Amino acid sequence: MSMTPSEDPPIELSVVVPMRNESLSVSELFDTLLPVLQDTGKSYEILCINDGSTDDTLALLLARQKDEPAIKIVDLSRGFGKEAALTSGIDHAQGAAVVTMDADLQHPPDVIPDFIAKWEEGYEVVYGARRSRTKDGWLKRLTSQGFYAVFNRLSDTKLPPDAGDFRLMDRVVVEALKRLGEHSRFMKGMFAWVGFKQVGVPFECPERQAGESQWSYFKLLRFALDGIFSFSSAPLRLWTWIGTTTAFFALVYAFFLVLRVFIYGRDVPGYASIIVAILFFGGVQLISVGVLGEYIGRIFRETKSRPIYIVKRTYGLDDPKAFPDASPEPGD
Ligand code: UDP
Ligand code: MG
Numbered sequence: 001m002s003m004t005p006s007e008d009p010p011i012e013l014s015v016v017v018p019m020r021n022e023s024l025s026v027s028e029l030f031d032t033l034l035p036v037l038q039d040t041g042k043s044y045e046i047l048c049i050n051d052g053s054t055d056d057t058l059a060l061l062l063a064r065q066k067d068e069p070a071i072k073i074v075d076l077s078r079g080f081g082k083e084a085a086l087t088s089g090i091d092h093a094q095g096a097a098v099v100t101m102d103a104d105l106q107h108p109p110d111v112i113p114d115f116i117a118k119w120e121e122g123y124e125v126v127y128g129a130r131r132s133r134t135k136d137g138w139l140k141r142l143t144s145q146g147f148y149a150v151f152n153r154l155s156d157t158k159l160p161p162d163a164g165d166f167r168l169m170d171r172v173v174v175e176a177l178k179r180l181g182e183h184s185r186f187m188k189g190m191f192a193w194v195g196f197k198q199v200g201v202p203f204e205c206p207e208r209q210a211g212e213s214q215w216s217y218f219k220l221l222r223f224a225l226d227g228i229f230s231f232s233s234a235p236l237r238l239w240t241w242i243g244t245t246t247a248f249f250a251l252v253y254a255f256f257l258v259l260r261v262f263i264y265g266r267d268v269p270g271y272a273s274i275i276v277a278i279l280f281f282g283g284v285q286l287i288s289v290g291v292l293g294e295y296i297g298r299i300f301r302e303t304k305s306r307p308i309y310i311v312k313r314t315y316g317l318d319d320p321k322a323f324p325d326a327s328p329e330p331g332d
Contacts, residue, residue: 012042013116014095018085019061020051022103026060033109034068040116046071048103049089052079065316072316076309083185084309086165090174092317099168104208107166111203115168118199124173125191128166129200140220147224154234157193160200167191183301183308186227193231229294236295239288246281 037044050058065071074088086100097119101107111128118126148161176194
Protein backbone atom coordinates (compact mmCIF):
# COMPACT_ATOMS: atom_id res chain seq x y z
CA MET A 1 0.00 0.00 0.00
CA SER A 2 1.03 3.63 -0.27
CA MET A 3 2.28 3.73 3.31
CA THR A 4 5.51 1.88 2.52
CA PRO A 5 8.62 4.07 2.77
CA SER A 6 10.11 4.85 -0.63
CA GLU A 7 13.55 3.17 -0.08
CA ASP A 8 12.02 -0.26 0.51
CA PRO A 9 10.20 -2.03 -2.28
CA PRO A 10 6.65 -2.90 -1.21
CA ILE A 11 6.43 -6.37 0.25
CA GLU A 12 4.66 -8.79 -2.04
CA LEU A 13 4.48 -11.80 0.23
CA SER A 14 4.08 -12.09 4.01
CA VAL A 15 4.45 -15.48 5.64
CA VAL A 16 2.85 -15.64 9.10
CA VAL A 17 3.99 -18.40 11.45
CA PRO A 18 2.54 -18.72 14.97
CA MET A 19 5.04 -20.38 17.30
CA ARG A 20 4.73 -21.77 20.74
CA ASN A 21 7.66 -23.75 22.06
CA GLU A 22 8.98 -24.53 18.61
CA SER A 23 12.71 -24.36 19.37
CA LEU A 24 13.15 -27.81 17.82
CA SER A 25 11.56 -26.74 14.53
CA VAL A 26 12.77 -23.16 14.04
CA SER A 27 16.04 -23.75 12.20
CA GLU A 28 14.72 -26.49 9.92
CA LEU A 29 11.70 -24.35 9.13
CA PHE A 30 13.86 -21.47 7.91
CA ASP A 31 16.22 -23.83 6.08
CA THR A 32 13.33 -25.10 3.95
CA LEU A 33 11.21 -21.95 3.82
CA LEU A 34 13.85 -19.36 2.87
CA PRO A 35 15.06 -21.05 -0.37
CA VAL A 36 11.45 -21.49 -1.48
CA LEU A 37 10.70 -17.83 -0.90
CA GLN A 38 13.91 -16.71 -2.63
CA ASP A 39 12.99 -18.82 -5.67
CA THR A 40 9.64 -17.08 -6.04
CA GLY A 41 11.51 -13.89 -6.99
CA LYS A 42 9.12 -11.88 -4.86
CA SER A 43 9.93 -9.56 -1.99
CA TYR A 44 8.89 -11.25 1.21
CA GLU A 45 8.79 -11.05 4.98
CA ILE A 46 8.43 -13.86 7.50
CA LEU A 47 6.41 -12.82 10.52
CA CYS A 48 7.02 -15.10 13.46
CA ILE A 49 4.61 -14.75 16.33
CA ASN A 50 6.05 -15.90 19.62
CA ASP A 51 2.94 -17.04 21.45
CA GLY A 52 4.27 -17.14 25.00
CA SER A 53 6.93 -19.81 24.44
CA THR A 54 8.59 -21.06 27.59
CA ASP A 55 11.61 -22.45 25.73
CA ASP A 56 14.26 -20.54 23.74
CA THR A 57 12.14 -20.05 20.60
CA LEU A 58 12.50 -16.26 20.84
CA ALA A 59 16.28 -16.39 21.30
CA LEU A 60 16.61 -18.68 18.26
CA LEU A 61 14.44 -16.34 16.19
CA LEU A 62 16.49 -13.31 17.19
CA ALA A 63 19.74 -15.10 16.34
CA ARG A 64 18.38 -16.07 12.93
CA GLN A 65 17.09 -12.55 12.28
CA LYS A 66 20.67 -11.19 12.43
CA ASP A 67 21.52 -12.62 9.01
CA GLU A 68 18.03 -12.66 7.58
CA PRO A 69 16.34 -9.26 7.95
CA ALA A 70 13.20 -10.61 6.24
CA ILE A 71 12.46 -12.33 9.56
CA LYS A 72 10.26 -10.15 11.71
CA ILE A 73 9.14 -11.08 15.18
CA VAL A 74 6.05 -10.23 17.16
CA ASP A 75 6.54 -11.23 20.77
CA LEU A 76 3.21 -11.54 22.58
CA SER A 77 3.02 -10.79 26.29
CA ARG A 78 1.91 -14.38 27.02
CA GLY A 79 0.39 -17.35 25.22
CA PHE A 80 -2.90 -16.22 23.73
CA GLY A 81 -3.48 -19.38 21.69
CA LYS A 82 -2.90 -20.13 18.06
CA GLU A 83 -5.95 -18.26 16.78
CA ALA A 84 -4.94 -15.03 18.52
CA ALA A 85 -1.33 -15.48 17.40
CA LEU A 86 -2.52 -15.86 13.80
CA THR A 87 -4.62 -12.74 14.20
CA SER A 88 -1.67 -10.70 15.41
CA GLY A 89 0.39 -11.94 12.46
CA ILE A 90 -2.30 -11.02 9.98
CA ASP A 91 -2.63 -7.58 11.61
CA HIS A 92 1.10 -6.88 11.29
CA ALA A 93 1.63 -8.36 7.82
CA GLN A 94 2.32 -5.84 5.05
CA GLY A 95 2.40 -8.07 1.99
CA ALA A 96 0.06 -7.94 -0.99
CA ALA A 97 -0.57 -11.60 -0.16
CA VAL A 98 -0.38 -13.25 3.24
CA VAL A 99 0.43 -16.92 3.76
CA THR A 100 -0.29 -18.51 7.14
CA MET A 101 1.45 -21.74 8.10
CA ASP A 102 2.51 -23.87 11.08
CA ALA A 103 6.07 -23.92 12.33
CA ASP A 104 6.33 -27.70 12.63
CA LEU A 105 6.69 -28.34 8.86
CA GLN A 106 3.31 -30.03 8.71
CA HIS A 107 2.62 -27.32 6.15
CA PRO A 108 5.37 -28.00 3.59
CA PRO A 109 6.81 -24.73 2.23
CA ASP A 110 7.25 -26.17 -1.28
CA VAL A 111 3.47 -25.85 -1.75
CA ILE A 112 3.73 -22.05 -1.48
CA PRO A 113 4.70 -21.55 -5.16
CA ASP A 114 1.49 -23.42 -6.12
CA PHE A 115 -0.45 -21.06 -3.87
CA ILE A 116 1.17 -18.08 -5.58
CA ALA A 117 0.38 -19.49 -9.02
CA LYS A 118 -3.32 -19.80 -8.11
CA TRP A 119 -3.28 -16.31 -6.58
CA GLU A 120 -1.85 -14.90 -9.81
CA GLU A 121 -4.62 -16.72 -11.67
CA GLY A 122 -7.03 -14.50 -9.76
CA TYR A 123 -8.07 -16.49 -6.71
CA GLU A 124 -8.24 -14.34 -3.59
CA VAL A 125 -7.96 -17.25 -1.17
CA VAL A 126 -5.89 -20.37 -1.81
CA TYR A 127 -6.07 -22.97 0.93
CA GLY A 128 -4.03 -26.10 1.42
CA ALA A 129 -6.28 -29.16 1.28
CA ARG A 130 -4.88 -32.11 3.23
CA ARG A 131 -4.84 -34.99 0.79
CA SER A 132 -5.07 -37.77 3.33
CA ARG A 133 -5.25 -37.94 7.06
CA THR A 134 -4.04 -41.50 7.29
CA LYS A 135 -1.43 -40.48 9.83
CA ASP A 136 -4.11 -39.38 12.25
CA GLY A 137 -5.66 -42.16 14.32
CA TRP A 138 -9.10 -43.46 13.27
CA LEU A 139 -10.69 -41.76 16.27
CA LYS A 140 -9.29 -38.36 15.28
CA ARG A 141 -10.40 -38.84 11.67
CA LEU A 142 -13.87 -39.95 12.71
CA THR A 143 -14.37 -37.08 15.16
CA SER A 144 -13.06 -34.61 12.63
CA GLN A 145 -15.47 -35.88 9.95
CA GLY A 146 -18.29 -35.76 12.49
CA PHE A 147 -17.41 -32.19 13.37
CA TYR A 148 -17.51 -30.94 9.78
CA ALA A 149 -20.78 -32.77 9.14
CA VAL A 150 -22.43 -31.22 12.22
CA PHE A 151 -20.93 -27.77 11.63
CA ASN A 152 -21.99 -27.58 8.00
CA ARG A 153 -25.48 -28.77 8.94
CA LEU A 154 -25.94 -26.19 11.68
CA SER A 155 -24.18 -23.15 10.29
CA ASP A 156 -24.82 -21.02 7.24
CA THR A 157 -21.05 -20.68 6.87
CA LYS A 158 -19.84 -23.80 5.10
CA LEU A 159 -16.36 -25.09 5.92
CA PRO A 160 -14.40 -27.05 3.33
CA PRO A 161 -13.58 -30.19 5.39
CA ASP A 162 -10.00 -30.61 4.19
CA ALA A 163 -8.93 -26.99 4.74
CA GLY A 164 -6.70 -26.03 7.65
CA ASP A 165 -4.78 -22.92 8.53
CA PHE A 166 -2.29 -23.33 5.68
CA ARG A 167 -3.45 -20.75 3.16
CA LEU A 168 -2.72 -17.69 1.09
CA MET A 169 -4.92 -14.62 1.22
CA ASP A 170 -4.97 -11.58 -0.97
CA ARG A 171 -4.72 -8.15 0.69
CA VAL A 172 -8.48 -7.56 0.17
CA VAL A 173 -9.24 -10.70 2.17
CA VAL A 174 -6.82 -9.66 4.91
CA GLU A 175 -8.49 -6.27 5.19
CA ALA A 176 -11.90 -7.96 5.35
CA LEU A 177 -10.67 -10.34 8.03
CA LYS A 178 -9.34 -7.47 10.11
CA ARG A 179 -12.86 -6.11 10.35
CA LEU A 180 -14.06 -9.19 12.25
CA GLY A 181 -13.37 -8.05 15.77
CA GLU A 182 -14.84 -11.02 17.60
CA HIS A 183 -12.96 -12.48 20.55
CA SER A 184 -14.03 -16.08 20.11
CA ARG A 185 -11.77 -16.52 17.16
CA PHE A 186 -12.60 -19.59 15.17
CA MET A 187 -10.34 -18.73 12.25
CA LYS A 188 -11.42 -21.60 9.98
CA GLY A 189 -14.96 -20.26 10.18
CA MET A 190 -13.89 -16.65 9.79
CA PHE A 191 -11.83 -17.46 6.69
CA ALA A 192 -14.91 -19.10 5.19
CA TRP A 193 -17.27 -16.34 6.34
CA VAL A 194 -15.50 -13.49 4.54
CA GLY A 195 -16.09 -15.26 1.23
CA PHE A 196 -14.12 -14.26 -1.93
CA LYS A 197 -12.98 -16.55 -4.69
CA GLN A 198 -11.44 -19.58 -3.03
CA VAL A 199 -9.63 -22.65 -4.30
CA GLY A 200 -7.93 -25.60 -2.62
CA VAL A 201 -4.48 -26.92 -3.47
CA PRO A 202 -3.97 -30.52 -2.31
CA PHE A 203 -0.90 -31.28 -0.22
CA GLU A 204 0.45 -34.19 1.77
CA CYS A 205 0.48 -33.40 5.47
CA PRO A 206 3.58 -35.04 7.00
CA GLU A 207 4.08 -35.95 10.65
CA ARG A 208 5.00 -33.20 13.05
CA GLN A 209 8.68 -32.43 12.54
CA ALA A 210 9.78 -32.24 16.15
CA GLY A 211 8.32 -31.41 19.53
CA GLU A 212 4.75 -32.13 20.50
CA SER A 213 1.35 -31.11 19.27
CA GLN A 214 -0.33 -28.89 21.82
CA TRP A 215 -3.76 -30.29 21.08
CA SER A 216 -5.22 -32.87 23.42
CA TYR A 217 -8.56 -34.50 22.62
CA PHE A 218 -10.23 -32.36 25.24
CA LYS A 219 -8.81 -29.18 23.70
CA LEU A 220 -9.97 -30.33 20.26
CA LEU A 221 -13.47 -30.96 21.61
CA ARG A 222 -13.54 -27.47 23.16
CA PHE A 223 -12.29 -26.04 19.89
CA ALA A 224 -14.99 -27.85 17.91
CA LEU A 225 -17.74 -26.69 20.28
CA ASP A 226 -16.30 -23.18 20.15
CA GLY A 227 -16.59 -23.24 16.38
CA ILE A 228 -20.20 -24.39 16.44
CA PHE A 229 -21.31 -21.96 19.14
CA SER A 230 -19.54 -19.09 17.38
CA PHE A 231 -21.03 -19.71 13.99
CA SER A 232 -24.51 -21.04 14.68
CA SER A 233 -27.43 -20.30 16.94
CA ALA A 234 -29.01 -23.66 16.07
CA PRO A 235 -28.16 -25.12 19.51
CA LEU A 236 -30.39 -22.41 21.01
CA ARG A 237 -33.26 -23.04 18.64
CA LEU A 238 -33.00 -26.78 19.22
CA TRP A 239 -34.49 -26.31 22.68
CA THR A 240 -37.59 -24.68 21.26
CA TRP A 241 -38.16 -27.85 19.27
CA ILE A 242 -37.39 -30.21 22.12
CA GLY A 243 -39.64 -28.18 24.43
CA THR A 244 -42.51 -28.07 21.95
CA THR A 245 -42.30 -31.77 21.22
CA THR A 246 -42.18 -32.83 24.88
CA ALA A 247 -45.01 -30.45 25.78
CA PHE A 248 -47.09 -31.95 22.99
CA PHE A 249 -46.48 -35.51 24.18
CA ALA A 250 -47.12 -34.46 27.80
CA LEU A 251 -50.53 -33.12 26.75
CA VAL A 252 -51.37 -36.30 24.87
CA TYR A 253 -50.32 -38.33 27.90
CA ALA A 254 -52.36 -36.15 30.29
CA PHE A 255 -55.39 -36.63 28.09
CA PHE A 256 -54.81 -40.40 28.15
CA LEU A 257 -54.49 -40.39 31.99
CA VAL A 258 -57.73 -38.47 32.45
CA LEU A 259 -59.49 -40.84 30.10
CA ARG A 260 -58.11 -43.84 31.99
CA VAL A 261 -59.38 -42.52 35.34
CA PHE A 262 -62.83 -42.17 33.81
CA ILE A 263 -62.80 -45.72 32.48
CA TYR A 264 -60.89 -47.71 35.14
CA GLY A 265 -61.00 -45.41 38.17
CA ARG A 266 -57.95 -44.20 40.18
CA ASP A 267 -54.83 -46.22 40.77
CA VAL A 268 -51.74 -45.47 42.90
CA PRO A 269 -48.69 -47.11 41.27
CA GLY A 270 -46.46 -44.91 39.14
CA TYR A 271 -43.30 -44.40 41.18
CA ALA A 272 -40.95 -45.65 38.46
CA SER A 273 -42.44 -43.56 35.70
CA ILE A 274 -42.39 -40.42 37.85
CA ILE A 275 -38.75 -40.85 38.83
CA VAL A 276 -37.77 -41.50 35.23
CA ALA A 277 -39.66 -38.44 34.06
CA ILE A 278 -38.14 -36.22 36.78
CA LEU A 279 -34.60 -37.39 36.09
CA PHE A 280 -34.97 -37.16 32.35
CA PHE A 281 -36.46 -33.68 32.29
CA GLY A 282 -34.07 -32.53 35.01
CA GLY A 283 -31.24 -33.57 32.72
CA VAL A 284 -32.81 -31.95 29.68
CA GLN A 285 -33.22 -28.67 31.55
CA LEU A 286 -29.63 -28.70 32.78
CA ILE A 287 -28.37 -29.26 29.25
CA SER A 288 -30.43 -26.37 27.96
CA VAL A 289 -29.18 -24.13 30.76
CA GLY A 290 -25.65 -25.19 29.79
CA VAL A 291 -26.27 -24.20 26.17
CA LEU A 292 -27.59 -20.81 27.30
CA GLY A 293 -24.46 -20.49 29.42
CA GLU A 294 -22.24 -21.02 26.37
CA TYR A 295 -23.84 -18.10 24.61
CA ILE A 296 -23.99 -15.88 27.69
CA GLY A 297 -20.30 -16.57 28.31
CA ARG A 298 -19.62 -15.51 24.76
CA ILE A 299 -21.68 -12.32 25.16
CA PHE A 300 -19.78 -11.63 28.38
CA ARG A 301 -16.41 -12.01 26.67
CA GLU A 302 -17.43 -9.89 23.71
CA THR A 303 -18.87 -7.05 25.79
CA LYS A 304 -15.70 -6.73 27.82
CA SER A 305 -14.06 -6.17 24.43
CA ARG A 306 -10.56 -6.82 25.60
CA PRO A 307 -7.88 -6.85 22.93
CA ILE A 308 -7.43 -10.25 21.28
CA TYR A 309 -3.71 -10.25 22.06
CA ILE A 310 -1.09 -8.00 23.60
CA VAL A 311 2.27 -7.40 21.96
CA LYS A 312 5.21 -7.16 24.31
CA ARG A 313 7.68 -6.12 21.64
CA THR A 314 8.20 -6.37 17.94
CA TYR A 315 11.56 -6.94 16.26
CA GLY A 316 12.23 -5.81 12.70
CA LEU A 317 8.87 -4.09 12.24
CA ASP A 318 8.86 -0.33 11.84
CA ASP A 319 5.44 0.10 13.36
CA PRO A 320 5.83 -0.51 17.08
CA LYS A 321 2.12 -0.30 17.87
CA ALA A 322 1.19 -2.49 20.80
CA PHE A 323 -2.08 -3.88 19.57
CA PRO A 324 -4.45 -3.02 16.76
CA ASP A 325 -6.97 -0.93 18.62
CA ALA A 326 -4.55 0.90 20.91
CA SER A 327 -6.00 4.36 21.19
CA PRO A 328 -3.52 7.22 20.90
CA GLU A 329 -2.04 8.53 24.15
CA PRO A 330 -3.87 11.61 25.39
CA GLY A 331 -2.02 14.70 24.19
CA ASP A 332 -0.22 12.83 21.41
N1 UDP B 1 0.67 -22.77 18.33
C1 UDP B 1 0.60 -21.50 18.90
N2 UDP B 1 -0.05 -21.34 20.10
C2 UDP B 1 -0.64 -22.39 20.75
C3 UDP B 1 -0.59 -23.67 20.14
C4 UDP B 1 0.06 -23.82 18.94
O1 UDP B 1 1.11 -20.53 18.34
O2 UDP B 1 -1.20 -22.18 21.82
C5 UDP B 1 1.35 -22.95 17.03
C6 UDP B 1 2.42 -24.01 17.02
O3 UDP B 1 3.66 -23.50 17.43
C7 UDP B 1 2.43 -24.43 15.57
C8 UDP B 1 0.98 -24.27 15.15
O4 UDP B 1 0.40 -23.37 16.09
O5 UDP B 1 3.24 -23.59 14.76
C9 UDP B 1 0.24 -25.61 15.12
O6 UDP B 1 0.33 -26.23 16.38
P1 UDP B 1 0.36 -27.80 16.56
O7 UDP B 1 1.37 -28.41 15.66
O8 UDP B 1 0.51 -28.03 18.03
O9 UDP B 1 -1.10 -28.18 16.11
P2 UDP B 1 -1.54 -29.41 15.15
O10 UDP B 1 -0.58 -29.50 14.01
O11 UDP B 1 -1.53 -30.61 16.02
O12 UDP B 1 -2.92 -29.00 14.71
MG1 MG C 1 1.29 -29.52 13.99
